[in-house]
Amino acid sequence: MTATIDTPALLGGTPVRHTAYPSWPVWDDGERSRLLDVLDAGGWWQGDGTVAATFARNFAEYHGARFGMAMTNGTHTIEAALVACDVGEGDEVIVPGMTFVASASAVLAVNAAPVLVDVDPDSLCIDVAAAEAAITERTKAIVAVHVAGCAADLDALTDLCRRRGLRLIEDCAHAHGTFWRGRGVGSWGDFGSFSMQRSKLMTAGEGGVLICNDEGLRDAAWAYSDCGRVKGEWFYHHATVGTNLRMTEWQGAVLQAQLDRFPEQNRIRNDNAVALNAALAEIPGIRPQRRDPRMDSQGNYCFVFHYDAAEFAGLPLRAFERALGAEGIPMGVSYPSLSDLSVFRDERFGPRLRASAPTIDYRHLHLPNAEAAAASTVWLQHRLLLASREDVLDVARAVEKLRVHATDLVARS
Numbered sequence: 162m163t164a165t166i167d168t169p170a171l172l173g174g175t176p177v178r179h180t181a182y183p184s185w186p187v188w189d190d191g192e193r194s195r196l197l198d199v200l201d202a203g204g205w206w207q208g209d210g211t212v213a214a215t216f217a218r219n220f221a222e223y224h225g226a227r228f229g230m231a232m233t234n235g236t237h238t239i240e241a242a243l244v245a246c247d248v249g250e251g252d253e254v255i256v257p258g259m260t261f262v263a264s265a266s267a268v269l270a271v272n273a274a275p276v277l278v279d280v281d282p283d284s285l286c287i288d289v290a291a292a293e294a295a296i297t298e299r300t301k302a303i304v305a306v307h308v309a310g311c312a313a314d315l316d317a318l319t320d321l322c323r324r325r326g327l328r329l330i331e332d333c334a335h336a337h338g339t340f341w342r343g344r345g346v347g348s349w350g351d352f353g354s355f356s357m358q359r360s361k362l363m364t365a366g367e368g369g370v371l372i373c374n375d376e377g378l379r380d381a382a383w384a385y386s387d388c389g390r391v392k393g394e395w396f397y398h399h400a401t402v403g404t405n406l407r408m409t410e411w412q413g414a415v416l417q418a419q420l421d422r423f424p425e426q427n428r429i430r431n432d433n434a435v436a437l438n439a440a441l442a443e444i445p446g447i448r449p450q451r452r453d454p455r456m457d458s459q460g461n462y463c464f465v466f467h468y469d470a471a472e473f474a475g476l477p478l479r480a481f482e483r484a485l486g487a488e489g490i491p492m493g494v495s496y497p498s499l500s501d502l503s504v505f506r507d508e509r510f511g512p513r514l515r516a517s518a519p520t521i522d523y524r525h526l527h528l529p530n531a532e533a534a535a536a537s538t539v540w541l542q543h544r545l546l547l548a549s550r551e552d553v554l555d556v557a558r559a560v561e562k563l564r565v566h567a568t569d570l571v572a573r574s
């Protein structure tokens with residue numbers, strides 16, 4: 162890779178990228194014809210059709226799990242998993258600080274207390290030692306997030322949960338297609354929860370799939386998502402408390418078409434991410450998100466790297482991101498650490514947690530690694546990883562260009 166010495170686009174130069182990266186979502190006649198099939202069949206909800214349920218089963222099988230349930234979104238799937246694991250009032254659930262709010266708000270939704278713990282500074286996934294240290298007699302489960310598709314240490318987590326009698330819920334919203342020692346993520350814990358919201362690696366605009374291997378857990382999660390019904394029993398027999406979290410057949414149709422092309426997309430994204438990691442690792446001040454060698458593939462919801470402003474003449478992260486965006490690189494942005502969200506800082510839990518007032522002091526909680534990651538990592542949109550290898554390596558060229566001109570960028574920022 163040779164550095165482009167042109168002036169940065171933000172300072173009036175020519176951007177590294179002259180053409181746009183692939184757009185997202187991707188669709189074709191596969192989605193179109195499957196949607197028309199649902200329309201013409203007239204069975205538009207799961208009660209009348211088999212499309213969403215079949216998709217969820219195929220999706221589960223792809224990730225190495227026995228059962229898949231098609232639900233409304235990747236927040237509700239975590240909630241259903243928690244209910245099926247009998248998590249509720251008075252219980253604590255350990256959640257890592259570097260994630261989307263849903264990993265923790267789903268815990269609040271079942272009136273349990275999320276216990277926020279720090280993350281590994283390199284992978285950004287849950288620090289398993291910190292999780293173990295946070296266990297109390299109230300702890301029922303761990304929600305482990307595979308951040309930007311990088312698998313949390315599933316060997317250590319499954320071992321910890323087995324030793325301490327805890328449930329493991331894998332939040333795989335970022336990790337469709339991540340394989341750990343030969344098997345898909347989501348199939349290692351008690352449940353794997355996936356989101357199919359618009360930005361995700363497979364999408365129907367909204368949607369979620371919950372996968373698992375245990376029939377009893379499957380039945381409990383499905384009953385919660387289907388108004389407390391029992392499979393095979395009378396329609397108006399409601400055996401337990403539930404709600405309606407059912408995916409529509411429309412979403413199932415689109416998602417089956419997305420699944421049909423997923424393995425090839427996953428291969429392209431993974432191979433390009435490996436190449437981009439190697440190119441970026443050569444640049445002083447850039448450190449790619451750590452890739453655990455036990456992963457066979459990483460389903461990159463985002464492409465993440467650590468940025469050290471000191472190697473860029475002190476150029477602040479946000480100014481670096483603006484400059485990279487101006488070079489034509491599709492930018493995302495890191496989540497804030499959960500410890501910095503108002504909902505936790507100000508303990509704005511509304512009616513939640515009243516009966517089981519938490520012993521946790523969220524107001525003064527600090528998660529140094531999650532907070533540092535939020536202030537020093539760059540998140541790029543996964544759509545760029547579907548481009549050709551040379552186009553993907555333009556990211557590294559753009560970063561190197563900004564480093565060469567960092568002093569000028571600082572002067573103008």
Ligand SMILES: Cc1ncc(COP(=O)(O)O)c(C=O)c1O
Binds near residue numbers: 335
């Ligand atoms: C880590 C994580 N968990 C859960 C969710 C929730 O998924 P959904 O938006 O489908 O409810 C998201 C969505 O962005 C997420 O990033």
